[in-house]
Amino acid sequence: QVQVAESGGGKVQAGGSLRLSCIISDPLFKDLPMGWFRQAPGKEREAVSCNNPVRGSTFYGDSVKGRFTISRDNAKNTLYLDMNTLQPEDTATYYCANRVIVLPDRCASTATLTVWGQGTQVTVSS
Numbered sequence: 001q002v003q004v005a006e007s008g009g010g011k012v013q014a015g016g017s018l019r020l021s022c023i024i025s026d027p028l029f030k031d032l033p034m035g036w037f038r039q040a041p042g043k044e045r046e047a048v049s050c051n052n053p054v055r056g057s058t059f060y061g062d063s064v065k066g067r068f069t070i071s072r073d074n075a076k077n078t079l080y081l082d083m084n085t086l087q088p089e090d091t092a093t094y095y096c097a098n099r100v101i102v103l104p105d106r107c108a109s110t111a112t113l114t115v116w117g118q119g120t121q122v123t124v125s126s
Contacts, residue, residue: 022096
């Protein structure tokens, strides 16, 4: 059974940086589309950034473009999200997801294939 585990969340001041990590125990890791989503209190879950290494496509939400960077280390089965210039509106629980759909203008989970992590909290104070 595939397991997904995020880490790296925490509390930072506005303008600060954090790196989220996600270990995914999927033997097909290097070829699979994966991504980061977030959910703030009272809001729906939204896609932050996703990557499909086979198609060479990467998605970033409009609110994080130029500030966040998604990357992966295939040797470590780890997906990263580098977050810079954090703002209070970035406060949310961040989730890593395996086997997502990556399109130029959006990223989405699937009802049957996507495996989610438990989430890691990011809190940005002003």
